[in-house]
Amino acid sequence: MNADLMDIDRAVVDPGLYANPERYHALFRHLRRNEPVRWTAPDGFAPFWLVSRHADIMTAEGAAATYLNAPRAVLKPATIEEALSKTQGGHREMIRSMNNMDGDEHRQNRAITSRQFLLPAVNRMTEEIDALAVEFVDRLVARAPECDFARDIALWYPLRVIMSLLGVPKTDEARMLELTLQIFNDAPGTKGADKRGTVQAFFDYFRPIVEDRRANPRDDIASKIANAQINGQPLGDFETFSYFLTVATAGHDTTSSTIAGGLLALIEHPEEMRKLRENPACLDTLADEMMRWVAPVKHFFRTASADCALGGQVIRQGDSLMLAFPSGSRDEAVLAEPDAFRIDRTGNRHVALGAGAHACLGQHLARLEVKQFFKRLIERTDNFALTGPVKRTESLFISGVVNLPVRFTVI
Numbered sequence: 001m002n003a004d005l006m007d008i009d010r011a012v013v014d015p016g017l018y019a020n021p022e023r024y025h026a027l028f029r030h031l032r033r034n035e036p037v038r039w040t041a042p043d044g045f046a047p048f049w050l051v052s053r054h055a056d057i058m059t060a061e062g063a064a065a066t067y068l069n070a071p072r073a074v075l076k077p078a079t080i081e082e083a084l085s086k087t088q089g090g091h092r093e094m095i096r097s098m099n100n101m102d103g104d105e106h107r108q109n110r111a112i113t114s115r116q117f118l119l120p121a122v123n124r125m126t127e128e129i130d131a132l133a134v135e136f137v138d139r140l141v142a143r144a145p146e147c148d149f150a151r152d153i154a155l156w157y158p159l160r161v162i163m164s165l166l167g168v169p170k171t172d173e174a175r176m177l178e179l180t181l182q183i184f185n186d187a188p189g190t191k192g193a194d195k196r197g198t199v200q201a202f203f204d205y206f207r208p209i210v211e212d213r214r215a216n217p218r219d220d221i222a223s224k225i226a227n228a229q230i231n232g233q234p235l236g237d238f239e240t241f242s243y244f245l246t247v248a249t250a251g252h253d254t255t256s257s258t259i260a261g262g263l264l265a266l267i268e269h270p271e272e273m274r275k276l277r278e279n280p281a282c283l284d285t286l287a288d289e290m291m292r293w294v295a296p297v298k299h300f301f302r303t304a305s306a307d308c309a310l311g312g313q314v315i316r317q318g319d320s321l322m323l324a325f326p327s328g329s330r331d332e333a334v335l336a337e338p339d340a341f342r343i344d345r346t347g348n349r350h351v352a353l354g355a356g357a358h359a360c361l362g363q364h365l366a367r368l369e370v371k372q373f374f375k376r377l378i379e380r381t382d383n384f385a386l387t388g389p390v391k392r393t394e395s396l397f398i399s400g401v402v403n404l405p406v407r408f409t410v411i
């Protein structure tokens with residue numbers, strides 16, 4: 001028997017699993033079929049229900065009052081959760097942001113920027129995003145005939161998009177990149193104290209931007225956050241900086257991984273690359289298929305506010321649940337041929353962006369970024385091939401391709 005199936009508890013907390021899509025999907029195919037809501041109690045972690053089917057993920061997503069985001073949003077070793085719980089008033093996250101809030105507090109925090117991320121507002125950014133897509137495809141072209149696509153291009157383009165929304169100048173992007181990578185790194189040896197230092201460094205960085213937007217508010221997202229009020233009271237400093245950090249990190253690695261993993265999928269499926277070149281209408285469905293395929297966010301947690309039933313299991317009040325988005329996005333019960341990468345897939349019911357009250361706030365922006373990038377890419381380049389090994393991040397939370405050495409031609 002496959003070693004992962006003998007020790008599922010250990011496998012799901014092994015960051016290496018998330019850097020190996022074949023191993024991940026084999027394990028979760030088994031779980032969806034045999035133990036769709038599975039009690040999981042790995043050594044060194046507080047136990048949880050592992051939720052792998054699309055239907056059960058959607059049930060939890062759709063019942064936000066029963067399945068709470070607080071106090072546990074993301075998997076961490078028990079020692080770190082316990083230490084955080086003491087300093088964060090029962091919460092087990094280092095920051096206070098919308099993905100670990102519930103009810104009115106969540107709605108009010110999300111509302112601070114939600115209008116800026118709705119489709120009409122994002123559509124108004126098309127020209128700006130397109131100009132950045134052109135700039136980064138130019139950068140790719142300048143590196144022909146070979147480059148590391150993930151490190152040289154995919155990492156930087158979404159970073160520029162999100163940092164420009166947050167008021168970060170171009171010259172500081174390398175620093176921002178360094179901090180984001182540290183936040184998501186679960187590699188062995190990374191300590192809670194290191195991450196606390198990184199969070200503080202983020203906060204320190206954003207302080208002058210917040211002060212500037214308070215003194216000179218403009219029509220941008222940074223000003224909306226810096227001057228936000230809830231029930232007539234200004235947002236506290238901790239919440240303000242947490243907001244900046246959440247948007248900065250949520251909007252970066254996820255989209256970079258989708259673009260790098262998306263190009264890899266096109267290289268591995270040359271018939272899909274051909275389709276894209278022959279039928280530009282595929283640009284409208286490509287982003288969702290790439291998000292489904294790559295599913296860079298590996299999970300979010302929920303905690304039951306009352307006894308309930310899910311997938312045939314009795315969930316007790318206080319139990320926590322890990323929603324496995326990449327697994328739900330490959331569920332054969334709702335997707336035809338889920339293990340086929342098809343850029344013209346319609347009715348794509350993936351859960352790579354979550355759903356319900358906490359559904360990804362930046363989803364329209366992310367779709368636009370991916371679409372514009374590949375639109376510009378195929379205009380200028382062709383004949384992509386791998387020239388070396390592909391490397392993925394080892395992270396239990398957000399992971400994807402970090403090295404993608406490619407050869408290509410310029411057209």
Ligand code: HEM
Pocket residue numbers: 061098099100110246247250251252254255258291295296297300325351352353354355356357358359360361362363365366
């Ligand atoms: C391909 C790119 C992206 C993917 C795959 C992705 C995925 C996700 C997922 C799975 C969630 C949790 C949903 C849930 O709990 O139901 C989420 C939440 C969120 N995302 Fe994204 N995301 C992406 C891009 C972005 C971008 C560009 C932004 C920019 C602002 C963003 C901002 C957020 C925020 C603020 C939340 C928290 C929403 C809440 O709790 O109410 N994301 N995202």
